[in-house]
Amino acid sequence: MIFIANILALIFNMTLTYLPFELQLKHPFTIAKFSRTSTPLMLLKIEHEGYTGYGEASMVPYMGESHQTAINFLKTVEVGQFRYPFNFEEITAYLDSLAPGNPAIKAAVDIALHDLDGKIREQSCWKLLGSDPDLMPVTSLTIGIDTPEMIIKKVNEAEACKVIKVKLGRDSDKELIKTIRTVTSVPLYVDANQGWTDLQQSLDMCYWLQEQGVQLIEQPMLKTDLDSNAWLTQRSPIPIIGDEAVQRLPDVEKAKGVYHGINVKLMKSGGMYEAHQMILKAKQLGLKILIGCMSETSCATLAAAALAPQCDWADLDGPFLTTNNPFKMPVFKDGKYLLSDEPGLGLKQ
Numbered sequence: 306m307i308f309i310a311n312i313l314a315l316i317f318n319m320t321l322t323y324l325p326f327e328l329q330l331k332h333p334f335t336i337a338k339f340s341r342t343s344t345p346l347m348l349l350k351i352e353h354e355g356y357t358g359y360g361e362a363s364m365v366p367y368m369g370e371s372h373q374t375a376i377n378f379l380k381t382v383e384v385g386q387f388r389y390p391f392n393f394e395e396i397t398a399y400l401d402s403l404a405p406g407n408p409a410i411k412a413a414v415d416i417a418l419h420d421l422d423g424k425i426r427e428q429s430c431w432k433l434l435g436s437d438p439d440l441m442p443v444t445s446l447t448i449g450i451d452t453p454e455m456i457i458k459k460v461n462e463a464e465a466c467k468v469i470k471v472k473l474g475r476d477s478d479k480e481l482i483k484t485i486r487t488v489t490s491v492p493l494y495v496d497a498n499q500g501w502t503d504l505q506q507s508l509d510m511c512y513w514l515q516e517q518g519v520q521l522i523e524q525p526m527l528k529t530d531l532d533s534n535a536w537l538t539q540r541s542p543i544p545i546i547g548d549e550a551v552q553r554l555p556d557v558e559k560a561k562g563v564y565h566g567i568n569v570k571l572m573k574s575g576g577m578y579e580a581h582q583m584i585l586k587a588k589q590l591g592l593k594i595l596i597g598c599m600s601e602t603s604c605a606t607l608a609a610a611a612l613a614p615q616c617d618w619a620d621l622d623g624p625f626l627t628t629n630n631p632f633k634m635p636v637f638k639d640g641k642y643l644l645s646d647e648p649g650l651g652l653k654q
């Protein structure tokens with residue numbers, strides 16, 4: 306892979322280069338609010354004394370970031386700020402001081418620095434973050450809204466997967482689940498992406514979904530409607546998980562009493578450091594944790610996989626739903642990521 310972008314600075318022998326990239330999806334991806342066929346990424350390299358750390362921003366359109374916003378942000382980053390040994394709390398504060406928002410490109414910088422740190426220390430990121438690979442949860446594979454024929458094709462393609470995540474939020478939701486149940490009996494996760502509106506109908510749906518082997522429901526109602534989400538959480542027989550409502554660390558506290566758990570994603574949290582803080586905070590508050598991803602290559606998903614053993618559920622299917630992942634596919638066995646002892650993320654070209 307050739308990184309064509311600019312060298313931003315050459316201070317303290319640390320350089321940051323970037324490559325805009327378009328990640329192609331295997332199937333057009335449809336959820337309650339939109340559909341798309343590719344996702345803009347920014348791939349990053351941070352080099353220091355012969356070591357290279359890799360990072361990635363996945364900029365799904367609804368989050369408001371793009372190649373241009375990422376380039377604009379990176380122009381303001383002075384890599385001389387990243388003195389070794391890295392203090393990730395200070396680095397997160399520094400990136401936040403440059404501009405609000407921009408969580409995906411901030412995550413790319415944070416991931417590259419974690420990979421670099423692991424390589425310099427000759428330790429895997431998961432070890433440095435205190436994860437136990439024996440506790441790795443299975444990863445679900447997401448099936449977007451589609452015709453019954455395509456749903457069956459996608460489920461059959463997902464044969465190696467032990468859990469399937471389904472995007473709901475349309476009138477045909479029950480048909481979709483029934484279609485899946487004609488071809489597989491694996492447990493299901495459901496993501497309504499804020500698509501449900503009626504309280505009683507939603508609760509009835511929770512009970513129906515429980516009978517169908519659904520183990521959790523993500524973001525049933527509008528992220529701003531705390532009362533409705535809390536009402537459903539109090540009554541639902543299956544865990545209700547806040548996703549769109551939970552972006553960064555301060556949101557974890559607000560999720561208490563509204564959801565049973567939270568969905569942590571590096572592209573929302575601004576990277577591995579804050580995602581880890583969110584996991585620790587959620588545990589403290591007794592909230593369950595799902596670790597998820599956007600449309601991502603092996604780079605960002607391996608970064609999330611390093612934290613996944615500290616979570617209850619994992620939804621790290623990014624590389625499996627794309628066709629031009631520029632890195633080697635992550636090692637996957639029995640539906641789980643197999644963490645390697647390689648230094649850093651264990652990412653291979």
Ligand code: MG
Pocket residue numbers: 496498523524548549568
């Ligand atoms: Mg979700």
